[in-house]
Amino acid sequence: KNEVEQSPQNLTAQEGEFITINCSYSVGISALHWLQQHPGGGIVSLFMLSSGKKKHGRLIATINIQEKHSSLHITASHPRDSAVYICAPASGGSYIPTFGRGTSLIVHP
Amino acid sequence: DTGVSQDPRHKITKRGQNVTFRCDPISEHNRLYWYRQTLGQGPEFLTYFQNEAQLEKSRLLSDRFSAERPKGSFSTLEIQRTEQGDSAMYLCASSLGTGFYEQYFGPGTRLTVT
Numbered sequence: 001k002n003e004v005e006q007s008p009q010n011l012t013a014q015e016g017e018f019i020t021i022n023c024s025y026s027v028g029i030s031a032l033h034w035l036q037q038h039p040g041g042g043i044v045s046l047f048m049l050s051s052g053k054k055k056h057g058r059l060i061a062t063i064n065i066q067e068k069h070s071s072l073h074i075t076a077s078h079p080r081d082s083a084v085y086i087c088a089p090a091s092g093g094s095y096i097p098t099f100g101r102g103t104s105l106i107v108h109p
Numbered sequence: 110d111t112g113v114s115q116d117p118r119h120k121i122t123k124r125g126q127n128v129t130f131r132c133d134p135i136s137e138h139n140r141l142y143w144y145r146q147t148l149g150q151g152p153e154f155l156t157y158f159q160n161e162a163q164l165e166k167s168r169l170l171s172d173r174f175s176a177e178r179p180k181g182s183f184s185t186l187e188i189q190r191t192e193q194g195d196s197a198m199y200l201c202a203s204s205l206g207t208g209f210y211e212q213y214f215g216p217g218t219r220l221t222v223t
Binding site: 043060102 | 144149150151152153154157165200202209210211212214216217
Protein backbone atom coordinates (compact mmCIF):
# COMPACT_ATOMS: atom_id res chain seq x y z
CA LYS A 1 0.00 0.00 0.00
CA ASN A 2 1.27 3.44 -0.89
CA GLU A 3 1.52 5.71 2.13
CA VAL A 4 1.11 9.35 1.12
CA GLU A 5 2.16 12.18 3.39
CA GLN A 6 1.51 15.82 2.67
CA SER A 7 3.02 18.74 4.52
CA PRO A 8 2.04 21.07 5.88
CA GLN A 9 -1.52 20.03 6.72
CA ASN A 10 -2.59 23.64 7.09
CA LEU A 11 -1.02 26.74 5.64
CA THR A 12 -1.88 30.40 6.03
CA ALA A 13 -0.24 33.02 3.84
CA GLN A 14 -0.48 36.66 2.94
CA GLU A 15 -1.33 37.62 -0.59
CA GLY A 16 1.77 37.65 -2.75
CA GLU A 17 3.73 35.07 -0.79
CA PHE A 18 5.43 32.08 -2.40
CA ILE A 19 3.80 28.82 -1.30
CA THR A 20 5.25 25.31 -1.25
CA ILE A 21 3.29 22.14 -0.52
CA ASN A 22 5.15 18.86 -0.23
CA CYS A 23 4.10 15.29 -0.95
CA SER A 24 6.02 12.14 -0.07
CA TYR A 25 5.00 8.61 -0.88
CA SER A 26 6.33 5.19 0.00
CA VAL A 27 5.95 3.10 -3.15
CA GLY A 28 7.49 3.65 -6.56
CA ILE A 29 4.97 5.17 -8.90
CA SER A 30 4.17 5.71 -12.55
CA ALA A 31 2.74 9.19 -12.25
CA LEU A 32 1.36 11.68 -9.75
CA HIS A 33 -1.65 13.97 -9.82
CA TRP A 34 -2.01 17.31 -8.07
CA LEU A 35 -5.62 18.30 -7.43
CA GLN A 36 -7.36 21.37 -6.05
CA GLN A 37 -10.55 21.11 -4.02
CA HIS A 38 -12.65 24.13 -3.16
CA PRO A 39 -15.18 24.31 -0.32
CA GLY A 40 -18.31 22.49 -1.44
CA GLY A 41 -16.33 19.60 -2.85
CA GLY A 42 -15.48 20.35 -6.47
CA ILE A 43 -12.14 18.83 -7.47
CA VAL A 44 -10.06 20.21 -10.30
CA SER A 45 -7.01 18.57 -11.77
CA LEU A 46 -3.97 20.86 -11.73
CA PHE A 47 -1.16 18.65 -12.98
CA MET A 48 -0.36 15.10 -13.90
CA LEU A 49 3.35 14.41 -14.05
CA SER A 50 5.72 11.49 -14.14
CA SER A 51 9.07 13.30 -14.19
CA GLY A 52 10.69 16.69 -13.96
CA LYS A 53 8.67 19.83 -13.73
CA LYS A 54 5.49 21.36 -15.11
CA LYS A 55 4.31 24.95 -15.02
CA HIS A 56 0.88 26.42 -15.55
CA GLY A 57 0.44 30.09 -14.85
CA ARG A 58 1.49 30.74 -11.25
CA LEU A 59 1.57 27.05 -10.41
CA ILE A 60 4.65 24.85 -10.67
CA ALA A 61 4.83 21.14 -9.89
CA THR A 62 8.01 19.11 -9.56
CA ILE A 63 8.63 15.46 -8.95
CA ASN A 64 11.67 13.40 -7.99
CA ILE A 65 10.84 9.79 -8.72
CA GLN A 66 14.00 8.43 -7.06
CA GLU A 67 13.34 10.31 -3.82
CA LYS A 68 9.58 9.61 -3.95
CA HIS A 69 8.75 13.26 -3.48
CA SER A 70 6.76 15.94 -5.26
CA SER A 71 6.19 19.62 -4.58
CA LEU A 72 3.55 22.10 -5.64
CA HIS A 73 4.56 25.75 -5.70
CA ILE A 74 2.32 28.78 -6.00
CA THR A 75 4.01 32.02 -6.90
CA ALA A 76 2.44 35.37 -6.02
CA SER A 77 -0.37 33.73 -4.05
CA HIS A 78 -3.84 35.22 -4.20
CA PRO A 79 -6.93 34.79 -2.00
CA ARG A 80 -8.60 32.84 -4.80
CA ASP A 81 -5.89 30.19 -4.35
CA SER A 82 -7.48 29.34 -1.00
CA ALA A 83 -8.43 25.68 -1.27
CA VAL A 84 -7.33 22.20 -0.30
CA TYR A 85 -4.50 20.80 -2.42
CA ILE A 86 -4.27 17.04 -2.75
CA CYS A 87 -1.53 14.89 -4.22
CA ALA A 88 -2.37 11.47 -5.63
CA PRO A 89 0.43 9.17 -6.75
CA ALA A 90 -0.46 6.15 -8.87
CA SER A 91 1.55 3.02 -9.42
CA GLY A 92 1.33 -0.09 -11.48
CA GLY A 93 -0.52 -0.82 -14.65
CA SER A 94 -3.93 -0.09 -13.17
CA TYR A 95 -3.01 3.54 -12.38
CA ILE A 96 -5.22 3.58 -9.33
CA PRO A 97 -4.32 6.69 -7.33
CA THR A 98 -3.78 6.90 -3.59
CA PHE A 99 -4.75 10.29 -2.27
CA GLY A 100 -3.08 12.33 0.42
CA ARG A 101 -5.21 13.98 3.10
CA GLY A 102 -4.65 17.33 1.52
CA THR A 103 -3.13 20.65 2.52
CA SER A 104 -5.56 23.37 3.44
CA LEU A 105 -4.35 26.75 2.17
CA ILE A 106 -5.80 30.09 3.19
CA VAL A 107 -4.43 33.22 1.55
CA HIS A 108 -5.33 36.49 3.22
CA PRO A 109 -5.56 39.74 1.28
CA ASP B 110 -21.99 21.42 -20.15
CA THR B 111 -19.57 18.73 -21.32
CA GLY B 112 -18.08 17.92 -17.91
CA VAL B 113 -18.72 14.99 -15.60
CA SER B 114 -22.15 15.12 -14.01
CA GLN B 115 -23.54 13.32 -11.00
CA ASP B 116 -27.06 12.86 -9.79
CA PRO B 117 -28.37 13.50 -7.24
CA ARG B 118 -26.12 16.12 -5.69
CA HIS B 119 -27.50 15.46 -2.24
CA LYS B 120 -29.25 12.44 -0.79
CA ILE B 121 -30.67 12.03 2.68
CA THR B 122 -31.83 8.56 3.53
CA LYS B 123 -32.74 6.53 6.56
CA ARG B 124 -30.56 3.72 7.78
CA GLY B 125 -31.41 0.47 6.08
CA GLN B 126 -32.63 2.00 2.84
CA ASN B 127 -30.98 1.40 -0.54
CA VAL B 128 -29.57 4.30 -2.55
CA THR B 129 -28.33 4.58 -6.12
CA PHE B 130 -26.14 7.31 -7.55
CA ARG B 131 -25.56 8.07 -11.20
CA CYS B 132 -22.47 9.38 -12.96
CA ASP B 133 -22.33 10.61 -16.55
CA PRO B 134 -18.71 10.91 -17.70
CA ILE B 135 -17.29 13.06 -20.46
CA SER B 136 -18.59 11.39 -23.60
CA GLU B 137 -15.35 10.19 -25.16
CA HIS B 138 -13.79 9.03 -21.88
CA ASN B 139 -13.58 5.29 -21.57
CA ARG B 140 -12.36 5.12 -17.96
CA LEU B 141 -14.67 5.88 -15.07
CA TYR B 142 -13.74 5.89 -11.39
CA TRP B 143 -15.75 5.98 -8.17
CA TYR B 144 -14.31 7.42 -4.97
CA ARG B 145 -15.58 8.12 -1.48
CA GLN B 146 -14.48 11.09 0.57
CA THR B 147 -15.17 11.62 4.24
CA LEU B 148 -14.70 14.89 6.07
CA GLY B 149 -11.07 15.92 6.42
CA GLN B 150 -9.75 13.06 4.32
CA GLY B 151 -8.61 12.69 0.76
CA PRO B 152 -10.73 10.66 -1.65
CA GLU B 153 -10.62 6.89 -1.30
CA PHE B 154 -10.71 4.68 -4.37
CA LEU B 155 -13.72 2.33 -4.66
CA THR B 156 -13.80 0.89 -8.16
CA TYR B 157 -13.20 1.69 -11.81
CA PHE B 158 -14.36 0.73 -15.27
CA GLN B 159 -12.67 0.50 -18.62
CA ASN B 160 -15.62 0.90 -20.96
CA GLU B 161 -18.22 -1.52 -19.55
CA ALA B 162 -15.69 -3.79 -17.83
CA GLN B 163 -15.24 -3.36 -14.09
CA LEU B 164 -11.51 -3.91 -13.70
CA GLU B 165 -11.10 -3.49 -9.96
CA LYS B 166 -13.79 -3.97 -7.36
CA SER B 167 -11.93 -5.48 -4.44
CA ARG B 168 -11.78 -2.08 -2.74
CA LEU B 169 -15.51 -1.62 -2.62
CA LEU B 170 -16.10 -1.15 1.07
CA SER B 171 -18.38 -4.10 1.59
CA ASP B 172 -20.69 -6.39 -0.34
CA ARG B 173 -23.41 -3.79 0.20
CA PHE B 174 -21.66 -1.67 -2.44
CA SER B 175 -21.97 -2.42 -6.14
CA ALA B 176 -21.38 -0.53 -9.34
CA GLU B 177 -22.34 -0.96 -12.96
CA ARG B 178 -21.57 0.64 -16.29
CA PRO B 179 -23.82 -1.37 -18.56
CA LYS B 180 -23.16 0.23 -21.93
CA GLY B 181 -19.82 1.82 -21.25
CA SER B 182 -21.38 5.24 -20.85
CA PHE B 183 -23.03 6.27 -17.57
CA SER B 184 -22.40 4.38 -14.37
CA THR B 185 -24.37 3.73 -11.20
CA LEU B 186 -23.17 3.10 -7.67
CA GLU B 187 -25.62 1.36 -5.35
CA ILE B 188 -25.42 1.02 -1.61
CA GLN B 189 -27.77 -1.46 -0.06
CA ARG B 190 -28.95 -1.39 3.56
CA THR B 191 -27.26 1.92 4.23
CA GLU B 192 -25.52 2.54 7.54
CA GLN B 193 -24.65 5.82 9.23
CA GLY B 194 -20.99 5.17 8.44
CA ASP B 195 -21.83 5.38 4.73
CA SER B 196 -22.41 9.12 5.09
CA ALA B 197 -19.82 10.72 2.84
CA MET B 198 -19.26 12.45 -0.48
CA TYR B 199 -19.25 10.02 -3.40
CA LEU B 200 -17.18 11.25 -6.30
CA CYS B 201 -17.03 10.11 -9.88
CA ALA B 202 -14.21 10.87 -12.30
CA SER B 203 -13.50 9.99 -15.89
CA SER B 204 -10.40 9.90 -18.03
CA LEU B 205 -9.39 9.20 -21.57
CA GLY B 206 -7.24 6.23 -22.44
CA THR B 207 -5.78 3.22 -20.69
CA GLY B 208 -2.75 4.86 -19.10
CA PHE B 209 -2.62 7.42 -16.36
CA TYR B 210 -4.50 10.20 -18.02
CA GLU B 211 -5.74 13.28 -16.26
CA GLN B 212 -8.95 12.60 -14.37
CA TYR B 213 -11.92 14.93 -14.54
CA PHE B 214 -14.10 14.94 -11.46
CA GLY B 215 -17.82 15.38 -11.09
CA PRO B 216 -19.33 17.59 -8.37
CA GLY B 217 -20.06 14.61 -6.14
CA THR B 218 -23.11 13.23 -4.39
CA ARG B 219 -23.29 13.98 -0.70
CA LEU B 220 -25.00 11.15 1.17
CA THR B 221 -26.38 11.59 4.66
CA VAL B 222 -27.71 8.51 6.42
CA THR B 223 -29.92 9.29 9.41
